[in-house]
Amino acid sequence: MNDFVRNTSGILIREFGGYFGSPVAYVFIVIFLMLCGFFTFSLSHFYEIGQADLRIFFEWHPWIFLFLVPAVGMRLWAEERRTGTIELILTLPVTLVQVIVGKFLAAWLFIGVALILTFPMVLTVLYLGDPDMGAIVCGYFGSFLMAGAYLSVGSMTSAMTRNQVISFILAVVICLFLVLAGWPPITDALTGWAPVWLVNVVSGFSFMPHFASMERGVVDLRDLIYFVSVIFFMLFANGVILQNRRAN
């Protein structure tokens, strides 16, 4: 176990440091912050609505993550496979699980940093009114967890191909399904002709209903289990794919 933690954290630190060495990371953070601010203020009219909470801000996260997180995830494995460094990694005295977890956590942490940098939003509501900090902290937690689920999809698709663009597109398509399946306009349209249980099953796979309650300040065990399950399954699939590639 100690070995696992030591090796994983070693990989994590190396990978995490690596992010800030490349301009792509800064571009990612800049785009993320600008989109968050723009959508919240200009499209959702945060200021005009006049409510000192961040729900409007969090409501955009599933859509912003949809494109940005696969962009972070796409290089996780595709890059290693293209340059062939994957062979090198796998010859190191670390297990595949450690590498997968380490790389994943580093990318997740990086997205976490981007999320933390939205703190001026929190200061804004604190200045403007008397926000419910419990709900805000919960919203950030939910958003971070959801970002992890997006990233695990990106990590998995990245392992499938050596082309980053293909990995990105695949991840976006899968994530799009995971978002839309539970998006009220889609489920409302489905309820018209599909049986209710089917709609419920399909929307149960979606990020949206699981993020909805966290976004307003309620942590439900089921939502936690859901996100952890998605992450676990995608990373497991990630491992299986890499294992197969290595075997062949």
Added chain:
Amino acid sequence: MAMGKGYDYRKALVSVTGLATLFLVLVFVNIIASYATIRWDATEDNAYSLSDGTRQILDTMTEPVTIKFFYSRSNPDIPAEIKVYAKHVEDFLSEYRHVGKGRIKVEGVDPKPDSDEEEWAQKYGVEPMRTPGGKVYCGLVFLSADQEEVIPWLDPAKEQMLEYDLTSIIQGLQTTEKKGAGIISSLPVFGTKGRAMPGQAPGEEWLFVTEMKKIYDVQAISPLVQTIDPSLDLLMVVYPKNISPRLEYAIDQYVLSGGNAIIFVDPLCVSDREQGQQQFMRSSGTSLDRVFKAWGISMDPAKAVADFGQPTRVRTGSNSTEDNPLMISARGDAFNRKDVVTAGLESMLFPVAGAIEKTGDMDHEFEPLVDSSTNAALTDAFNAFLGMEAVKKGFVSAGKSFNLAVRLRGKFKTAFPEGRPESEGPGTESPEAPKGPHLKEAKTVSTLIVVSDADMLADQFYVQRSNFFGLPISEMFNDNLNFFSNAAEILTGSDELIGLRSRGKLERPFTAVLELKREAQERWLSKENELVQQIEETNQKLRQLEQQKDGSQKMIISPEQEAEVARFKEKRQKINRQLKEVRKNLRADIETLGATLKGINIFLMPFLVSIIGIAFAIYKQRKIRRK
């Protein structure tokens, strides 16, 4: 790990099977978890947690309920306030669905213009708000078996009552039988047919009766009855003016048979139209002295409590304001926080209330519910007509608080040990024959709530009615009605509903913006006053010039006048321009703040991140070059 040449199909198959198994296991785990109800409400006031009362009611419900939420979500012109509230309602409904475990279904309906959905909304009686962009529906319909209930319009001002409203409707749908309540009143609480009451539209029923009818089967009991049906769940006596000993006996016997009652007496009932000053001097406000004595309480009908610790600011005839100690605004410590009736209340208004006193020892419970402050004394109730000076004159604080509302609980004894009082002469005898034996002592416990003021039930003292885009909106400005409904519920035995109301508001406005708005408005007002005064001065000058002229010049405008008129016109134009300018600037501060915050949130952080990124890149490059 075996390394094979070529594609290892067996291995791939094993992997795919493994993945599929894991997938099924995870789906299974999620399904199992969906039965768990472990939730943590991270919000400050547990805003999304239903109270225990609601949970109990939902746990014991037998009839499934479908809640249809009619909300025009596709209308782009919904006022922001309604949008925010609709979201809260939706969240709240999802909590009901969650706790209801399948017995509560929630459906969202968007009644677009001229759609079938709109027709349903109209059929159910959901009322739209008319906006320039079209109709906005925001109402709820509850369906259960063959019953239906409607909240035609969800009023954001009643947010604190939302849980109570929803829960009481759901509970009401569980049974077709409503609890029975009877009201004896000498005030026109059921509405006056055609006659207008001060502050009351003609013919309109008092709001508390309307609210009561939602939950109870309410009947008016004639003051001529000889007996009150002991199966009645609740008896209300509102301002029993000059009631006959027969009726007093009927009330006595009803209580002894185990019935619960709420009694509102009053030393001076300002809502009683018939009670002119003269009549007031002749008759006392209440006439339940006999049963009160048996219950161990008394209230001097000629005395009112003057409470200088909790006065109400009122506007006088001369248009100035004064603090009136006879109009008691009970707040904070005035309420008994241990009693469920008053635990959650914040403010109540008692226009001219008496003091309920305990007379000697009693075997039953006596629980004060609402008290005056200690800076209070008893004064002649008649002083209410004479004005503040009369009240102030000779006021010496009694140094103790007086009970304005109390709760009595126990087995009471009759106030009529000699039996039913004789008839008071021909004409007063009701055709109805007295029923049942005479009870001397109660066999079961009853609960009574006695309030020393009846005006607190009059609409004008707790509700403000206004019109919002053609929709009537009632806004409660104190807890008088909450006190009454709490009391009624406690006495009808549905304890679960207690404690649901007066929840915190989920709305969290931008206080900083509101403050800016207030400041701007103040500036605008002072500027406006200044300018209006200038206009007035100019007018004054014109009048002066007019007076200076002699009779022959009356019809002719003098050159001075002409010049003054020209100056006046010019000045008025200037003033109007200035007013326009002020109006334009009114929102300027707010808009500037909005633009600044928008700028900071969209550009500041990205800018800083870019600078850091560039600085880091330059630093790294230099480091490489140095090497």
